Amino acid sequence: MVVDMTAEGNDGVGLRERKKRETRLALSQATIHLCVERGWSNVTVEDIAAAANVSVRTFRNYFSSKAEAIAASHLERALQLADELRARPVDEHLWDSIVRAVQAQLAPGEGNGGGSPHDQRRPDGLRLLLTEPALHGEILKADAAAQDELAKAIAERTGTDVAHDVYPKLVAAVVGAGTAVAVTHCLNADRPIPLGPLLREVFDQLTAGLPVP
Incomplete structure (x- = not known):
């Protein structure tokens, strides 16, 4: 049986990109929700990371602010x-x-x-x-x-x-x-x-x- 490694690799890249996109959106939505709820100045990156159930480092990997x-x-x-x-x-x-x-x-x-x-x-x-x-x-x-x-x-x-x-x-x-x-x-x-x-x-x-x- 011949396995199409190219197709498999492309699917893997597509899946990784979708997951990155989903993580970016989840962090973005958590930021919006908290800022609307508490006010801009009352929300920290630590708050956002906790709300999205990720580490602060993960947040920093995606966004600078x-x-x-x-x-x-x-x-x-x-x-x-x-x-x-x-x-x-x-x-x-x-x-x-x-x-x-x-x-x-x-x-x-x-x-x-x-x-x-x-x-x-x-x-x-x-x-x-x-x-x-x-x-x-x-x-x-x-x-x-x-x-x-x-x-x-x-x-x-x-x-x-x-x-x-x-x-x-x-x-x-x-x-x-x-x-x-x-x-x-x-x-x-x-x-x-x-x-x-x-x-x-x-x-x-x-x-x-x-x-x-």
Whole structure:
């Protein structure tokens, strides 16, 4: 019997990368949860490591700071958005695929009614974290990396070259801007606004060419 060692090795690499990605996300989510619950200044790396059931050394292997750990969730969401876009039917209109992929990541299951107390506290937590000065630089870096990943997926979908064609980069930048506008609008609203329908409204206006109201 001949064993395909190359395939086996590739599976091993893929599994290791998935586990690293899962660990990064778990540490990031633990950081966000603790900072929302206790306040930015009242959370230490030791607290985060304990909450994630890992050593402080493990945390340091992945992140240099709390800010970097929090920004990692933003980047992970972008990776999942790119994966979601790649999984959409190839005959689906690009912008329909983009909107559905964005909604799947940012507003999953919205419209089912209700919502847990944790869901209802989430906007206040996001406001708190996004106004923390220590986060701004890391969020900007995560935004840039997220845009690059989405551009790659758009290039694959459209048969363009991300290194030479402006189109995939432009679409990725527009998606990032539109999503940011929708999320900020929801956070700043006087009354709760469901994010899913607002995302659809934003992208409907974009695909219509932003006609003057």
